[in-house]
Amino acid sequence: MSRYQYDKVLIAVTLFLVFFGIMMVFSASFVVSYQENGTEYYIFQRQVSFAVLGLLLLAMTMVLDYHVLKSSVYLILGVSLLLLVLVLIPGIGKEINGARRWLGFMGLNFQPSELAKLALVIYLAYSLTKKDDKIKSLKVGYLPHLVVMVIMAYLIWKQPDLGAAVTIGVIACIMLFMAGTRLSYLLVTVLGAGLVLYYKIFGEGYNSNRITAYLNPWEDQFGSGYHIVQSYLALGSGGLTGVGLGQGIQKLYYLPYAYSDFIFAVVGEELGFIGAVLVIGAYALLAVRGFRAARRAPDLFGTYLAAGITCLITVGAILNIGVVTGLFPTKGMTLPFISHGGSSLVINMLAAGILINVSGQGVET
Numbered sequence: 001m002s003r004y005q006y007d008k009v010l011i012a013v014t015l016f017l018v019f020f021g022i023m024m025v026f027s028a029s030f031v032v033s034y035q036e037n038g039t040e041y042y043i044f045q046r047q048v049s050f051a052v053l054g055l056l057l058l059a060m061t062m063v064l065d066y067h068v069l070k071s072s073v074y075l076i077l078g079v080s081l082l083l084l085v086l087v088l089i090p091g092i093g094k095e096i097n098g099a100r101r102w103l104g105f106m107g108l109n110f111q112p113s114e115l116a117k118l119a120l121v122i123y124l125a126y127s128l129t130k131k132d133d134k135i136k137s138l139k140v141g142y143l144p145h146l147v148v149m150v151i152m153a154y155l156i157w158k159q160p161d162l163g164a165a166v167t168i169g170v171i172a173c174i175m176l177f178m179a180g181t182r183l184s185y186l187l188v189t190v191l192g193a194g195l196v197l198y199y200k201i202f203g204e205g206y207n208s209n210r211i212t213a214y215l216n217p218w219e220d221q222f223g224s225g226y227h228i229v230q231s232y233l234a235l236g237s238g239g240l241t242g243v244g245l246g247q248g249i250q251k252l253y254y255l256p257y258a259y260s261d262f263i264f265a266v267v268g269e270e271l272g273f274i275g276a277v278l279v280i281g282a283y284a285l286l287a288v289r290g291f292r293a294a295r296r297a298p299d300l301f302g303t304y305l306a307a308g309i310t311c312l313i314t315v316g317a318i319l320n321i322g323v324v325t326g327l328f329p330t331k332g333m334t335l336p337f338i339s340h341g342g343s344s345l346v347i348n349m350l351a352a353g354i355l356i357n358v359s360g361q362g363v364e365t
Contacts, residue, residue: 006062007359010289013282014337014352018054020279021263021338021345022047027246028259028266029340043259043340050342054349061353062360066305069354073126077148080119083112084155093159101159111343113156113164118351120152120168121175121308128179129301135180142185145176162197163331167319169193171311178307214329227262227330228323230255235268235276235325242272259340261332264324279338283317286310290355296362306358309351313337316348 025047030040037043069076087093087103094102094109102109124145128135135141149172157165173186217225217232234250237243248269251258258266268276290310297303313336320335322328334344 005360006356007289007293007362010286010293010352010356010359013286013289014058014349014356017279017282017286017337018051018345018349020282021335022051023245024263024267024338025259025340027248027270028251028263030246031252032259046342047340047345050345051349053342054346057346057350058353058356061350062356064357066302066354066357066361069122069305070126070301073123076119077123080112080116081152081155084116084152087112088155088158099159099161101161108342111341113159113161114343114347116152116156117164117168117171117312118309118347120149120172121312121351122305123148124172124175125301125304125308128175128304129299132179132300136182138182138185142176142181145172146189161332163319163333166197167315167333170315171308174311174315175304175308179304211329214326217326227256228326231262231265231324232326234262234265238269238272238276240273242268242270242275245270257332260334261320261339262324263339264321264335267338268324280321283314283336287314289359290314293355293359293362297358298361298363302358302361306355309355312351313348 022044026041026044029043033043034040083103087100090100092103093100094104096102096109101111101113103112104110127145131137131141149168153165153168156168173190177183177186213220213224213228217228219225221229230250234248234255237249243249248266250269251266255262255265264276264279267279271278287310290306290313294303294306294310297306316333316336319328319331320333320339323330323333334341336348337345339345
């Protein structure tokens with residue numbers, strides 16, 4: 001087995017997205033930050049602090065042999081499930097805008113669903129490796145993984161955070177498919193999930209309003225369609241090259257969550273089509289190098305781990321950009337590495353460190 005150095009392209013694209021995100025968070029937040037906190041640097045400083053912590057964790061997991069995760073798989077999974085339960089308990093979980101998704105600690109908010117996504121990837125990578133010869137078995141190779149995924153998705157759904165629950169399901173199905181699970185099992189699961197989503201969406205007026213807004217946002221542009229209409233206006237006004245960094249108008253209390261969920265719209269307005277394509281290209285490059293690391297991993301655990309982390313990051317990017325551009329119904333989800341949010345940034349950087357570690361142990365294929 002011949003060792004390779006860490007994938008420098010993978011490191012570079014990860015750091016590019018992080019520092020690009022810091023720049024865009026400042027551009028998207030300095031007016032709001034000044035109005036609400038008395039200084040234009042408040043939100044920016046928080047993002048820098050999260051990035052510094054993330055860089056420390058990335059450096060640590062980059063040099064720490066990923067095989068050590070095997071001995072802690074069930075501890076990581078158990079802790080993540082416990083946190084998902086705790087966040088639902090009144091008085092422990094912190095409720096913001098009608099959702100109970102955060103645990104508060106020393107003035108900071110932590111979102112357990114972010115850790116849960118990575119915990120699921122680590123668990124599936126370990127379990128799928130261990131059961132490789134029985135992966136087509138319903139009882140051994142499929143149902144145990146399905147049960148863990150459903151429990152995790154249900155707890156996240158109850159927060160409620162439908163977007164993160166869907167992300168959990170998508171990542172699990174992709175990893176099971178890559179492992180060789182029978183396609184019939186996955187199709188039945190997807191069909192069942194589709195029926196549940198149908199009930200969730202059309203059985204509750206709040207979600208059905210989002211679907212109505214998705215199909216025709218201009219019908220209620222100052223109500224249910226407001227988010228996506230403002231996003232369209234931001235993207236459309238950017239043109240080819242944008243209005244200039246820091247010069248965007250939509251972030252001035254027009255576009256909700258401009259520095260978090262809808263930061264890609266700010267990118268489109270200020271840096272134009274070229275800036276938006278640059279961001280999409282960076283995620284595409286990360287996906288290519290991530291799956292390359294998975295293909296070259298020295299063992300099956302490394303392959304599943306690298307592929308799962310790559311899916312974790314790229315699926316999140318696809319869903320966020322899809323919402324901002326109107327391809328998917330509006331749902332609160334961060335853009336990995338770029339949106340403001342400590343839990344998302346720190347966990348994604350930690351995951352990227354593991355992915356880079358796998359790349360450093362690659363073999364020729």
